[in-house]
Amino acid sequence: MIIAEQVADVRRAVRDARRRDTTIGCVPTMGALHAGHESLIEACRAECNFTAVTIFVNPTQFGPGEDFDRYPRPLEEDLARCRRAGVDLVFVPAVETLYPAAFSTYVDVEPLSRVLEGASRPGHFRGVATVVLKLLNIVEPDRAYFGRKDFQQQLLVRKMCRELDLAVEIRTCPTVREPDGLALSSRNRYLNPGERQTALALYRSLQLAQGRLQDGERDAPAIASDMRQFLETAGARPDYAIIADPESLDELTAPRQNMVALVAARVGRTRLIDNLPITLESRA
């Protein structure tokens, strides 16, 4: 497994691989790898014969007062996990490598970057779009893999790649959950045992929405309001909970065949997100 800190080393390794007519896959991560990331690596290895993982805690996607400084960085553990998973190359750039002095080029993907996570975390998606574009330009993969857990992020990355004409296919892989339903997240390690229990309310609120929609209930905003109520009762502080169009993320007033329920809430000091695609059976 190649461990590269410099852009030129990544380019060299990828170009060597490409000369062998290889399909290159990339899994961008912020490290603190868990089984969710492993499922992305697995999907990548199934479709590509060269798998590059990037590990970079990207400062430009964290707002002031967010957890950039305390975000977990268990590098040795992450590298061991990549090695076990059969990764070919890990790119672990320093912050100054990706953001040299006077850096000031940014990508905006409107209007997706302004709603939900973007409304709660101003500048977040500008940072995400910019770093993902940089990483894709460095690795130049044929395919890149993102988790559905960050639903808005994968939509934004898809839109950016399509609208900037990047020659990369974006793959979105299902959310990986704990046995009790909690979506895997590097931030789950911030939770104490009581908070860990409370955090389950996010997934349960999504299931509540799914159940009621599949039971034929028509008032989507009322269901969303009950999701928020459910979260509050469980001791979480909801940031948003909505039933939305899975492409535009516009809130739905009436159910459609394909929807997504999205939720963000604080549990203690930790902000968590989750979502659930919801499909209604078509009725004759």
Place this chain on the structure above:
Amino acid sequence: MIIAEQVADVRRAVRDARRRDTTIGCVPTMGALHAGHESLIEACRAECNFTAVTIFVNPTQFGPGEDFDRYPRPLEEDLARCRRAGVDLVFVPAVETLYPAAFSTYVDVEPLSRVLEGASRPGHFRGVATVVLKLLNIVEPDRAYFGRKDFQQQLLVRKMCRELDLAVEIRTCPTVREPDGLALSSRNRYLNPGERQTALALYRSLQLAQGRLQDGERDAPAIASDMRQFLETAGARPDYAIIADPESLDELTAPRQNMVALVAARVGRTRLIDNLPITLESRA
């Protein structure tokens, strides 16, 4: 010569060429080609064995009330010129091909995009950066060629490519001038004979600055002020005229070894720009 209107056709042709271990060069233009563009094509052909020219009058870099609608589009003439110049591929996309409905991804290169041309034409460089990034992503050239006539543009494109980690080398080629010194521009064809004469004042104001700086004059802002005076006296309406650092475009108060004088002025209804790199001999 391949004439492609679709992204997929460009990709196919470029990838075929690359399989033959070819160096790909790209010359992005808005068409209305003149000897300035031809010098870019020539530079490209000298260094690359596959030359792609893009012809696209990019709506996102024109402001309201600017000349997008009347910008010249002599397509047949342009294609004939490309054929004569030995171009391998011309990409002539429709507006809807590069900007499909709901397009809303943009690149900002700060602070360069806010000064001079950017101050006079808000949004201009956002449009330039975005379309150049798209074209470079479509053609995926090893090198791309820009004219020094658009001095701020080539700086901005260089910074964007560096900061977004594009694997492309940007080449800047010298401004091509008429025998009397007027910089070639597709917009020169807007000028009537009297305006054509007045337009010469742009280059003359740059020469005035060069002469006085090379004569040892130290007060750069005073020289810039005299440039504006000179333009006004000649009947042009200056927008800006400054002596600047050639990397940051910050206005200089005192001369340096390397500078650039930049000017923008209206002649009749036509807005013209020009610039001149100025070097002082080092003195022991």
